[in-house]
Amino acid sequence: MQHQDHAGEAERGFADVEALEERLSRPDDDVIADLAGIDGDIMVLGATGKIGPTLTRMAKRAAPDKRVIAVARFTDPSLVDRFQSQDIETIKADLLDREAIAALPDVRNVLFIAGFKFGASGTPARTWATNTLLPAQVAAGLSDRRLVAFSTGCVYPFVPITSGGATEDYPLTPLGEYANSCVGRERAIEWEASRNGTATLMFRLNYAIDCRYGVLHDIAMKVFHDQPVDLTTGYVNVLWQGDNNAMALRSLKFCATPTAALNVTGPETLSIRYLAEELAKRMGKTPVFSGQEAETAWLNNAGKAFGLMGYPKVSLHQMLDWVAEWIIREMPSLGKPTGFEVRDGAY
Secondary structure, eight states: OTTSOOTTHHHHOOSSHHHHHHHHTOOOHHHHHHHHTSOSOEEEESTTSSSHHHHHHHHHHHOTTSOEEEEEOOSSTHHHHHHHHTTOEEEEOOTTOHHHHHTSOOOSEEEEOOOOOTTTTTOHHHHHIIIIIHHHHHHHTOOSSEEEEEEEGGGSOOEETTSOOBOTTSOOOOOSHHHHHHHHHHHHHHHHHHHHTOEEEEEEEOOEEBTTBSHHHHHHHHHHTTOEEEOSSOEEOOEEHHHHHHHHHHGGGGOBSSOEEEEESOSOOEEHHHHHHHHHHHHTOOOEEESOOOSEEOOBOOHHHHHHHOSOSSOHHHHHHHHHHHHHTTOOOOOOOOOTTOSSSOO
8 A cells, every 4th residue: 555664665774865755754544534534724834944845745645635835935946846746835935024924825724843943052033033933923823723833842841861751731941042932932822822712732842853864863973983972961752753744744633722732752761872872783883972871851751642643653673774774875964963962952
């Protein structure tokens, strides 16, 4: 069947970027069924970042009879052609422009995934404008919609590594400009959604994994190039980006008034040391370490999401196989390290 794993995929990995993006955007039966049960078309705001292209493509593949619209500044014009070749409509818009927001079509289902992290500590005004002012303006212009607003697990403080991770009712008291601007994003959207009657879900994602970026990519690159892996932030949660895409689209079912929140990540609390050793085995390398594991880390508990949508479909060992194989072949990287090692919130 079209939506089942391809035989032998685990062994050979992905031939090229297109094969990887096909897998990241491949909907399973649950996504198809859930989108079939939701009325209205789909619009993705901020559709050209790391996650947007495959998330938007999955939406169209899962619901070919719905309009799917990608909205972004499109500073790379080639992305317009790519979306349109996938039967996805495109709208060029600067979401900091209120008139551009007002001109957006009246689409029932909206996923808001725009944000700014890398370089945030050096440009705090831009960070807050992008992560707080922009979402407030977007949410103010939406009414009577379903809105899935991407947030981050970084809205929580560090928690003990033995805690099982922060749950959705944990206090939002993080460190640093970036994380606090993300709390600002949530509060601003929540305020505007309550004024407009917009059913909303805060999608608190923690470390999506793609062969071209992510925590596993960052560790694998260090192991492959014989660079030390910092163990200070010694534990993480990760989730295959294809599973993230699926859960984001399925989350449209769970938008609520007042606003709901949902942690989205993998089920394991993973040791950085263990991940480095597993990647090293696959790459025929010996990992080098620095630092010592701290007693706290940014960890999230996604039990609520698993109760609603089941566990992720791609296993940790599958991700390790795919990422190691990609790095060994020196395939493309997005050059955007996660900064998972950062402990003071300065990205």
